[in-house]
Amino acid sequence: QLKLQESGPGLVKPSETLSLTCTVSGGSISSFFWTWIRQSPGKGPEWLGYLHYNGDTDYNPSLKSRVSISADTTKNQVSLRLTSLTAADTAVYYCARETISSTYHPHWFDPWGQGTLVIVSS
Amino acid sequence: QSVLTQPPSVSGAPGQRVAISCTGSGSNIGANYDVHWYQQLAGTAPKLLIYGNNNRPSGVPDRFSGSKSGTSASLAITGLQAEDEAEYFCQSYDSSLTAVVFGGGTKLTVL
Numbered sequence: 526q527l528k529l530q531e532s533g534p535g536l537v538k539p540s541e542t543l544s545l546t547c548t549v550s551g552g553s554i555s556s557f558f559w560t561w562i563r564q565s566p567g568k569g570p571e572w573l574g575y576l577h578y579n580g581d582t583d584y585n586p587s588l589k590s591r592v593s594i595s596a597d598t599t600k601n602q603v604s605l606r607l608t609s610l611t612a613a614d615t616a617v618y619y620c621a622r623e624t625i626s627s628t629y630h631p632h633w634f635d636p637w638g639q640g641t642l643v644i645v646s647s
Numbered sequence: 648q649s650v651l652t653q654p655p656s657v658s659g660a661p662g663q664r665v666a667i668s669c670t671g672s673g674s675n676i677g678a679n680y681d682v683h684w685y686q687q688l689a690g691t692a693p694k695l696l697i698y699g700n701n702n703r704p705s706g707v708p709d710r711f712s713g714s715k716s717g718t719s720a721s722l723a724i725t726g727l728q729a730e731d732e733a734e735y736f737c738q739s740y741d742s743s744l745t746a747v748v749f750g751g752g753t754k755l756t757v758l
Binding site: 569585586619624638639 | 649651653680681683685691692693694695698699700704736738739740744745746747748749750751752
């Protein structure tokens with residue numbers, strides 16, 4: 526059974542860079558798409574971007590200049606980097622596997638990790 | 648303000664049927680992009696409930712069903728149970744934003 530676990534600092538200062546890691550167990554990160562999604566308090570989820578195992582990436586245009594996603598296949602981990610943080614970036618950050626389908630578009634996300642809360646504050 | 652609009656809350660008594668709407672526009676649901684639904688129990692991560700408008704993953708009870716028409720989609724839950732109390736989100740794609748988009752979420756209360 527595939528399991529995803531996010532980890533990273535719970536508190537970061539404004540203007541700093543956030544780095545989060547998603548450790549995948551029960552399967553290899555090769556052969557799939559991996560997505561980062563965040564959810565601010567009381568709001569719906571926001572898609573941040575995805576990484577394909579072949580290295581292709583796509584990011585939400587609203588964040589494109591600040592976000593990057595990468596992978597370490599030796600550790601079976603997917604990482605998120607978000608720069609120039611502000612209070613608006615305070616959220617629970619989730620990683621998820623993006624299920625690929627030739628029938629439906631867009632793809633869907635399953636499973637999700639448990640999420641990690643990131644607070645941006647001085 | 649989410650691109651996909653959901654009612655903030657719905658409620659129903661045990662055994663009843665409720666429906667949750669997800670209203671989009673011509674650049675997302677109306678552009679024939681598919682809709683997926685997630686259930687988020689309190690304090691947990693979202694869980695896939697419906698994919699491809701009306702398909703249930705293995706393990707999801709058939710009390711849950713989805714539909715899509717025009718610029719809207721809907722999630723129906725029949726035979727409400729206390730364990731269904733959760734937040735529900737819809738997800739699709741918007742061609743104007745060139746991004747995956749989610750609804751703002753609907754809190755279901757089982758009376």
